[in-house]
Amino acid sequence: MTATREEIHDLAKATLDGLFQFIDNEVVPLEEKFRDVLADERKLFRDDGLLIDEVAEARLSVRKMSAEAGFYAMFAPESIGGGGLPSLANVLILEALYRKYGPGRLFIGWSNAFLGSAVIASFIDGPSHMLTSITDAVRSELLPAVLAGEKTVCFGLTEPNAGSDVWGLQTKAVRDGDEWVINGTKQWITNAPYADHAAIFAVTDQELAAQHKGGISAFLVDAVAPGYAADTVLPIMGHVASDCGMITLDDVRVSHDRMLGEEGQGFQIGMLGISEGRLMIAGGCTGMAEWALDRSLEYVKERKTFGKTLSEHQAIQFMLAESAMDIFSAKQTTLRTAELVDEAPTTGRIPVKEISIAKAFSVEGCERVLDRAIQIHGGMGLSTEMKFQEGFRIARTLRIPDGTAEIQRRTIARQLLRGDVVF
Ligand SMILES: Cc1cc2nc3c(=O)[nH]c(=O)nc-3n(C[C@H](O)[C@H](O)[C@H](O)COP(=O)(O)OP(=O)(O)OC[C@H]3O[C@@H](n4cnc5c(N)ncnc54)[C@H](O)[C@@H]3O)c2cc1C
Structure with a gap:
């Protein structure tokens, strides 16, 4: 029930x-x-x-x-x-x-x-729906340590020449008896520098991949496998380092039972993780925007300019109101989308359009709220002590991973044009 x-x-x-x-x-x-x-x-x-x-x-x-x-x-x-x-x-x-x-x-x-x-x-670092299809043998070998937080995974989809355009993957896996041999390069992979295992997406049938009809498979590869290297860290906006890295795969051998799902199902397996990630980002961004508005509401009641608290200036009130509009809209969109996801096994309808709306709207709304929080706090808003600048950079960063702002809009438009006009 x-x-x-x-x-x-x-x-x-x-x-x-x-x-x-x-x-x-x-x-x-x-x-x-x-x-x-x-x-x-x-x-x-x-x-x-x-x-x-x-x-x-x-x-x-x-x-x-x-x-x-x-x-x-x-x-x-x-x-x-x-x-x-x-x-x-x-x-x-x-x-x-x-x-x-x-x-x-x-x-x-x-x-x-x-x-x-x-x-x-x-899904970018630990146990998730992506692992439901692993074999019993791999399950007992790997899962206990991953569930216990002792070992971590990473999600290796993006490549130097294939980001939004997943069908353009160049990493290849070729079958050799009971094994697959993988060659390629992955880029911008969160947790890659630390992960013990990587979900690696590779083309197993070039013809099907070229027609966007499958041909991509996912493998759970050990970071200690010969030919596997993840020793480059990629700094992101305004930082000296980050959790993101590159992975190179040079004739990496992986047994067939390390395939996630069936051969050619890599795209669907990847989307299981990415859809979950989009909603988690939407929930987190909504909360981070609320955090920024809470801090702003405290500050405007204390800080005085021209003999009044900031809260008495209409320009400031409008910023607070606009942030509330962003937060309420993002929150209701995200909660309703999560309900639709939970109802999907019964309704048979995967809320593809809604997940994209929730991710795009919550991230962009969060960025606007953080920007206003900085403005409301004046110079203090920019100080590293207040952490608004960090929140702003995080929100800005999140417009790229798990599908860029443009890719979310592309998905929404495609669903609309297919006749999905339920709101
Ligand atoms: C912090 C961070 C963490 C990440 N973590 C991971 C991870 O763990 N695993 C992983 O596999 N990847 C990860 N990524 C990669 C991320 O998913 C890609 O960066 C993203 O999908 C965009 O791909 P790209 O960078 O190649 O940009 P491109 O695909 O080259 O896009 C460049 C620009 O063109 C736009 N664009 C592209 N195609 C279209 C189109 N059809 N219509 C309109 N506009 C378009 C894009 O929106 C973007 O603005 C991460 C990225 C970042 C920044």
């Missing part, structure tokens, strides 16, 4: 009570311990762009503690040992998490150079 909307709201609330307690008791003290290092990326990263060892170890310990407390894999399906929380609970939890803690947290959520979270796994 599927849970009602009210039951899912109650479930999310109960989960959040425990999650906040866990974060406040176990994670916030760690962030405090590393406060100086976290505030200066020149101290946070080694010369090769990797995190300094003690912070990398702390991140691992947060993952393990969160797994033990039952939070790390809570969004992964039950069939692979995850918590199986529905999409609606997923977005409610992320929204509340980002509203409470805001941006700039290394272990809790997105910080300026890190798009993943050590507390909650997603």
Whole structure:
């Protein structure tokens, strides 16, 4: 029996009570311990762009503690040992998490150079729906450590010459008996520098791929496999490093039972992860926008100019109102989309258009709210202390991964033109 909307709201609330307690008791003290290092990326990263060892170890310990407390894999399906929380609970939890803690947290959520979270796994670094199709043998070999947060994965789709245009992949996998031999290069892969396993998408049938009719398969490759290298970190906007890296595959051999799903199903497997990611981004961005508006509302009541508090100036009031308009619209869109995702097994309708609307609108709305928060705070808004500039950079960054703003609009338009005009 599927849970009602009210039951899912109650479930999310109960989960959040425990999650906040866990974060406040176990994670916030760690962030405090590393406060100086976290505030200066020149101290946070080694010369090769990797995190300094003690912070990398702390991140691992947060993952393990969160797994033990039952939070790390809570969004992964039950069939692979995850918590199986529905999409609606997923977005409610992320929204509340980002509203409470805001941006700039290394272990809790997105910080300026890190798009993943050590507390909650997603398809870019941990257990997710993408792993439901692995064989029993691989399941018992790999999954326990991934579910426990001891080992991580990454999602290797994008390449130097294939980003939005997934069908343009150049990485190839050729069958050789019970094995596949993979050659190619992956770029902008989150968590690649740290991952123990990579979901690698490769062309297995060039003709079908050229016709956009399949021909792409997904493989779970070990980072220690001969010919596999992920030693280049790619800095992103305004940072000295990031979680993103390159992967090169030079005659990497992987056994056939490491294929995710069936041969030629790579595109569908990838979309399982990406769709989940789009909604998680929508939930997180809505929460981050709420965090920024909360801070702005506090500030405008305190700060005085021309003998009045900022809250008494109409220009400031309008900015607050416009942010509320953005947040309410993003939140309702995201929650409703999550409900549609949860109802899909019954209705048979995958809300493709709505997922794109939720991702695009929430990210762009969040960027506008962060921009207004900076403006409302004047010089303080730009100070690194306030973290608005970090939130703004995160929101700006998120217009690119999991489908750019233009690709979301392309998807929405294609659905409309196919006759999907249900709102
Ligand atoms: C921080 C970050 C993390 C990432 N993490 C991952 C990851 O973990 N795994 C992974 O596989 N990838 C990841 N990516 C890659 C990301 O998914 C791609 O960057 C994205 O899909 C865009 O591809 P591209 O960069 O090649 O841009 P392009 O596809 O070259 O696009 C360039 C511009 O053209 C526009 N454009 C392209 N085609 C069209 C069209 N048909 N109509 C209109 N406009 C169009 C795009 O919107 C964009 O503005 C990440 C990227 C970033 C920045």
